[in-house]
Amino acid sequence: MRAIVITEPGGPEVLQPASVPDPIPGPHEVLVEVRAAGINHSDLSQRAGSYPAPPHESQDILGLEIAGTVLTPGSDVQGWSAGDRVFALIGSGGYAERVKVHEDMLIPIPDNFSFEEAAAVPEVYYTAYDALFNQAGLIASQSVLIHAVGSGVGTAALQLAHDLGATTYGTAGSNEKLARARELGLDVGTNYNSEDFAEVIKARTEGRGVNVILDLVGASYWERNLQSLAVLGHMVLIGTVGGNEIATRTSALMGKRLRIFGTVLRPRPLEEKILLTKQFKAQILPRLADGRLKPIVDKVYPLNQASEAHAYLNTHANFGKVILTV
Numbered sequence: 001m002r003a004i005v006i007t008e009p010g011g012p013e014v015l016q017p018a019s020v021p022d023p024i025p026g027p028h029e030v031l032v033e034v035r036a037a038g039i040n041h042s043d044l045s046q047r048a049g050s051y052p053a054p055p056h057e058s059q060d061i062l063g064l065e066i067a068g069t070v071l072t073p074g075s076d077v078q079g080w081s082a083g084d085r086v087f088a089l090i091g092s093g094g095y096a097e098r099v100k101v102h103e104d105m106l107i108p109i110p111d112n113f114s115f116e117e118a119a120a121v122p123e124v125y126y127t128a129y130d131a132l133f134n135q136a137g138l139i140a141s142q143s144v145l146i147h148a149v150g151s152g153v154g155t156a157a158l159q160l161a162h163d164l165g166a167t168t169y170g171t172a173g174s175n176e177k178l179a180r181a182r183e184l185g186l187d188v189g190t191n192y193n194s195e196d197f198a199e200v201i202k203a204r205t206e207g208r209g210v211n212v213i214l215d216l217v218g219a220s221y222w223e224r225n226l227q228s229l230a231v232l233g234h235m236v237l238i239g240t241v242g243g244n245e246i247a248t249r250t251s252a253l254m255g256k257r258l259r260i261f262g263t264v265l266r267p268r269p270l271e272e273k274i275l276l277t278k279q280f281k282a283q284i285l286p287r288l289a290d291g292r293l294k295p296i297v298d299k300v301y302p303l304n305q306a307s308e309a310h311a312y313l314n315t316h317a318n319f320g321k322v323i324l325t326v
Helices: 041-048 115-119 122-135 152-164 175-183 197-204 219-228 250-256 270-283 285-289 303-313
Strands: 002-006 015-019 029-039 065-073 085-089 098-102 106-108 143-146 167-172 188-191 210-215 229-237 259-262 297-302 321-325
Touching: 002 303, 015 303, 029 085, 029 115, 029 122, 029 303, 041 303, 065 098, 065 115, 085 115, 085 122, 106 270, 115 297, 115 321, 122 152, 122 210, 122 229, 122 270, 143 152, 152 167, 152 175, 152 210, 167 175, 167 197, 175 188, 188 197, 197 219, 210 219, 219 229, 219 250, 229 250, 270 285, 297 303, 303 321
Parallel strands: 143 167, 143 210, 167 188, 210 229, 229 259, 297 321
Antiparallel strands: 002 015, 029 065, 029 098, 029 321, 065 085, 085 106
């Protein structure tokens, strides 16, 4: 089959087309013909050699989320048939014409979704749902600050929090992104190039701070995040584009009785991912199907332009997801 492979660690130019063996599904796996694949910042890190895939996953074919059609169910698979439209979170291998997926990780594509829209869902909605609700315990009466609110995870988290009824704050690098985020439910936006989000939070909450912070930035926001959290506040770290080494005062954590969580999906065992898939099917899929939530697709590239797509995502100019079509 045709795939995009990492020829060596490096920049976007190391992504090259190649012919590789078709994956062979096991008894409880399904062979899927990929029609679209999402691109994530973790793909950029793996390509550069700083974020290797788990040992049992493909090291040279990127891609954590796909949409397509069932080709061949494994011998013991039940509930899936050839031709079914499906999407899924996977461990690696999405930049290819075919991929094998465990039967319990497959999700039916809503009838009103294109393959490109479906491929924009799994990684960001799983991550956002798990961070906001499983980790931080966000409830409707609370407030949440979402950094990088125009990113894939940011746009998903914003919609989930708004749909819940929480008060939403967000940061982004342009007024245009903030305006688009307001259309998705953002209550208060901060352009980090011209404003200090900690000062905005302090003013808008009368010094109380927010209950939850979803941080995709990391070290460079650490101190201001602590300033912006309310007493008993929760912060979930899911990205480190702003660095991953910090020096902090423990008194800031102790005085407010803060809870800081770090989370990542990819290395989790299959059993945990299946449980999260069940939560997704019960809590998110119906709201995607009826339009209360939606995937945000920024740009679509053909598979053979994966390097161009990586270069674009690296600019942080996107609002929502960047997708490859296969």
